[in-house]
Amino acid sequence: xxxxxxxxxxxxxDFGPAVVVKRNYIFGAIKxxxxxxxxxxxxxxxxxxxxxxxxxxxxxxxxxxFKILNSGDFLAKTKPEDIEQGSKHLTRKISEKALxxxxxxxxxxxxxxxxxxxxxxFKRYQIQPVWRAxxxxxxxxxxxxxxxxxxxxxxxxxxxxxIVQMINEVLTNLGLTDFTIKINHRGVLAGIAEAIxxxxxxxxxxxxxxxxxKIGKExxxxxxxxxxxxxxxxxxxxxxxxxxxxxxxILEQLQNIIGNTSEGxxxxxxxxxxxxxxxxxxxQALTSQNASEAPRLQLEVTLARGLxxxxxxxxxxxxxxxxxxxxxxxxxxxxxxxxxGMPDVSGVGFSFGVDRIYDVLEELELFPSSSQVGTKxxxxxxxxxxxxxxxxxxxxxxxxxxxSELYPEAAKLKKQMSYADQKNIPYVLLIGSExxxxxxxxxxxxxxxxxxxxxIETVIAIIKEQEV
RNA sequence: GUGGUUGUAGCUCAGUCGGUUAGAGCACCAGAUUGUGAUUCUGGGGGUCGUGGGUUCGAGCCCCAUCUUCCACCCCA
Numbered sequence: 001x002x003x004x005x006x007x008x009x010x011x012x013x014d015f016g017p018a019v020v021v022k023r024n025y026i027f028g029a030i031k032x033x034x035x036x037x038x039x040x041x042x043x044x045x046x047x048x049x050x051x052x053x054x055x056x057x058x059x060x061x062x063x064x065x066f067k068i069l070n071s072g073d074f075l076a077k078t079k080p081e082d083i084e085q086g087s088k089h090l091t092r093k094i095s096e097k098a099l100x101x102x103x104x105x106x107x108x109x110x111x112x113x114x115x116x117x118x119x120x121x122f123k124r125y126q127i128q129p130v131w132r133a134x135x136x137x138x139x140x141x142x143x144x145x146x147x148x149x150x151x152x153x154x155x156x157x158x159x160x161x162x163i164v165q166m167i168n169e170v171l172t173n174l175g176l177t178d179f180t181i182k183i184n185h186r187g188v189l190a191g192i193a194e195a196i197x198x199x200x201x202x203x204x205x206x207x208x209x210x211x212x213x214k215i216g217k218e219x220x221x222x223x224x225x226x227x228x229x230x231x232x233x234x235x236x237x238x239x240x241x242x243x244x245x246x247x248x249x250i251l252e253q254l255q256n257i258i259g260n261t262s263e264g265x266x267x268x269x270x271x272x273x274x275x276x277x278x279x280x281x282x283x284q285a286l287t288s289q290n291a292s293e294a295p296r297l298q299l300e301v302t303l304a305r306g307l308x309x310x311x312x313x314x315x316x317x318x319x320x321x322x323x324x325x326x327x328x329x330x331x332x333x334x335x336x337x338x339x340x341g342m343p344d345v346s347g348v349g350f351s352f353g354v355d356r357i358y359d360v361l362e363e364l365e366l367f368p369s370s371s372q373v374g375t376k377x378x379x380x381x382x383x384x385x386x387x388x389x390x391x392x393x394x395x396x397x398x399x400x401x402x403x404s405e406l407y408p409e410a411a412k413l414k415k416q417m418s419y420a421d422q423k424n425i426p427y428v429l430l431i432g433s434e435x436x437x438x439x440x441x442x443x444x445x446x447x448x449x450x451x452x453x454x455x456i457e458t459v460i461a462i463i464k465e466q467e468v
Numbered sequence: 469g470u471g472g473u474u475g476u477a478g479c480u481c482a483g484u485c486g487g488u489u490a491g492a493g494c495a496c497c498a499g500a501u502u503g504u505g506a507u508u509c510u511g512g513g514g515g516u517c518g519u520g521g522g523u524u525c526g527a528g529c530c531c532c533a534u535c536u537u538c539c540a541c542c543c544c545a
Contacts, residue, residue, distance in 0.1 A: 007518095010536070060543060063469075102545090130545085135469085137539060144545065207543095305544090329545070353545030382503075417505035432503060446505065 011134070011142025019358075022367050023145075026174065026354055027127060030147045033170045034125040037162055039149045042124040044106040050091075050098040056105045056309070056339065064132045066142075067095040099131040103148040104309075104336065104349060111152055112340040120153025120345075139324050139356050150349025152337070157270055159348045160313045160332065161277035164297055167317055167328055168285045170352065175366035178291045178320040179327075182300040185271055185313050186331075188254065189304055191264020195257055196236040198229055205229065206304030209237070213302070217241055240301050247275070247299045254301070270312060271299065290320065309333040315350055319360050327356045376463050377404040377427045378420040379441075380413065386431040393429070393441070393456050400460045420446060427463060 008014065015023065031041075047068060054062050070076075074094045082090050100106050103126045111118060127147045136142055149166065151159050167181055186202075193202040204227040208220050215223070220241075224234045239257065243250045251268060258264030278286055278297070285297040305314045312332030319327060330350020337345045361367050379394055381387045390406050397404040407416045420428045430442040430451075440453040443462065454462070 007536080058543095060469090064543080132544080134544075135542095136537085140544070146545065326545070351545065356545060380504085412502095413504050414501090415505095419505085421505040428505080430504075434503090442503090444504075449505090451504085 009142065011136035011140075013141065013143075021373055022361075023354060023358060025367065026357055026361070027147070029173050030170050030352055030354075031125070031127070033166050033173065034147075034149050036169075037123075037149075037166055039123045039125040039151075042107065042110065042126045043128060044100070044103075044110055044126070046099060046129070047097045048100055048106055048109065050096055052109050052340075053098050053101055053105060057101060061101065064134055065101050066099040066131045066133050067091060068097040068099065070094055070096055100128075101132060102130050103128060103146050103351070104150065104333075107148070107150055107349075108152075108336040108347070109340060111345070112337050112342045115342060118153075121151050121156075121159075122153050123149070123151040125149040139359060141355060145354045147352040147354060148349055149351075150347055152345050152347035155346045157273040157313075158277050160270075160274045161281060161283070163315065163330065163348065163350050164274070164278060164285050165281060165283060167315070167350070168283070168296060171317070172284075174357065174361060175368075176319060176360070176364070177289070179296060180290070180294075180318050180320060181285060181297045182303045182316045182318065183271070183274070183297060183313060184300050184303040185267035186311050187263045187265075187267025187270065188258065188301060189267075191258035191261040191267060192237070192240065192301070194261040194263060196233040198233045201227075201229060205237075209240070209302045210304040212241060243301060247295065247297070250299050250301070251275075267312075274313065292320070305329060305331060309336055311335070312346075312348070322360050322363055324356045324359050326353070327360060328352045373403075375403050375405050375423060375425045376467075377402060377429055377459070378416070378423075378425045379404065379406040379429045379431060380416045380420075381407055381410050382413075382432045383410050385433070386410075386436060389436050390429075390431050393431075396456055397460060400464070402460060402463050426466065427459075429459065 050065075050067060053065055057064070078090065078093045082093050107124065107126060111122065125148060127145065129143050129145050131143050134140060134142060149163075164181055164183070171179055189202045189206055190199075193199055193205050198205065205224065208223040208227060208229075211223070212220050217238075221234055224237070225231065239253075243253055245253075251271060254264070255268060259268065275286075283297075286295050288294065289296055300316075303314060303316055305316060310331035311334040314331035315329055316326045317328035328350060330348070332346065332348040334346045335343065336347055337343070377397060379390045381390055387406070387410065394404060394406045407419060417428065419425075426446055428444045428446060430444060432442075435441045435453065438453065440455050441459070442451050443454050443459050444451040
């Protein structure tokens with residue numbers, strides 16, 4: 001036996017029973033909405049071929065992929081020269097598999113591999129852990145769950161509208177009342193870049209203006225210049241920071257700025273279409289539901305999500321007045337399956353971050369008590385005879401659907417009662433010699449301390465009544 | 469990957485200038501109470517001070533390395 005202290009890898013967590021119960025509550029809310037919108041579950045392996053994952057998330061993303069060392073003699077395929085060529089080259093020689101980095105790429109891989117069996121449009125949801133070799137900090141872990149819903153095989157912007165609807169429904173069902181669904185479009189960003197004469201530099205521009213609410217106008221200006229954007233171009237961006245009014249107003253103002261660029265035009269048309277669909281759906285996201293009386297859906301020109309594969313609409317969800325990062329995000333990607341040799345399949349999807357939603361619900365105290373599950377009755381035994389007497393009662397309780405347990409040994413009463421107390425079991429059933437004689441066990445309410453001798457049928461009735 | 473931060477009992481944390489035997493609260497165990505938890509009282513167990521080196525007559529405290537925690541970048545759920 002080793003006497004070293006056990007530990008778990010950095011950025012990973014154990015989930016105790018109370019936490020798992022609450023997490024399952026969130027998963028349940030998400031699943032039921034996904035299924036209501038016609039999405040069906042999919043699961044893929046924790047590990048993928050490394051070649052499936054590399055190159056999909058940009059250079060920085062590649063660095064964050066957890067690689068799996070080849071089993072057996074992982075040096076078998078290497079030569080001394082391979083080491084000299086550096087770690088990037090060597091990685092391919094000693095690692096062929098890796099842990100999945102997100103759920104979207106494995107989904108694309110699945111679609112390509114099963115293209116002949118799938119009927120399009122194909123809608124799936126997937127709730128599984130993903131792994132990133134990131135440096136952990138608040139709300140960021142190396143192993144965390146994503147809850148993705150994607151649809152591939154259609155360009156219809158109805159999908160985008162339904163994503164807004166699903167986000168609104170899930171978060172509302174979880175009890176959140178004040179959150180903002182930010183939407184933007186890659187075309188709008190490209191159009192902006194073109195309109196200010198820096199066509200093709202939208203990546204640099206995006207990274208900078210995405211930080212507007214974090215580092216302010218001056219910070220963005222500085223960063224843009226550092227990233228090689230011309231001075232007059234930076235000035236031409238100024239009006240964008242001050243876009244005001246309703247979403248419709250902003251769309252109109254944008255039309256004036258970028259309407260004559262082809263990409264900008266595409267973006268604006270898409271956004272208009274999304275709004276039309278939502279209006280048709282009577283979407284609550286368009287009406288004033290938040291404390292600020294602003295609609296939940298907000299066109300946010302400065303929203304620029306990093307992932308390199310988004311091409312159309314992009315989303316991000318922020319809970320107002322709670323200090324966590326975004327709890328959901330997504331967008332349209334036109335050519336994800338193209339990387340696997342299957343061109344012209346457009347997809348759109350988004351993801352909930354369960355760990356962050358958990359933190360939000362915890363902070364706002366929104367977990368309902370009904371999300372607490374557990375034993376309702378503990379039968380306390382005194383000796384072999386009372387254990388024997390308890391067995392059929394235990395089964396009767398369970399047959400009636402009452403979560404119940406019999407303390408498995410005739411420990412001291414104090415010990416058995418403490419057990420019930422600490423497991424928050426609301427009722428205890430005591431079975432001693434008197435109760436065996438009368439046939440009526442003592443039912444003790446652990447909250448009030450009241451106790452009465454009743455028949456087992458009455459016990460069941462009392463507990464059932466409490467559940468309502 | 470860059471810069472900083474943290475680690476002392478199961479948990480939350482004290483610990484003076486480097487000086488004798490490292491403390492508290494909570495938790496745990498036992499008793500007060502032989503058929504009753506949570507409350508009260510009494511007693512008890514529990515520590516290689518993250519780990520490995522170094523400086524020193526002497527290190528929980530100073531130095532180096534490493535792991536861990538949290539934070540800011542980069543990026544992201």
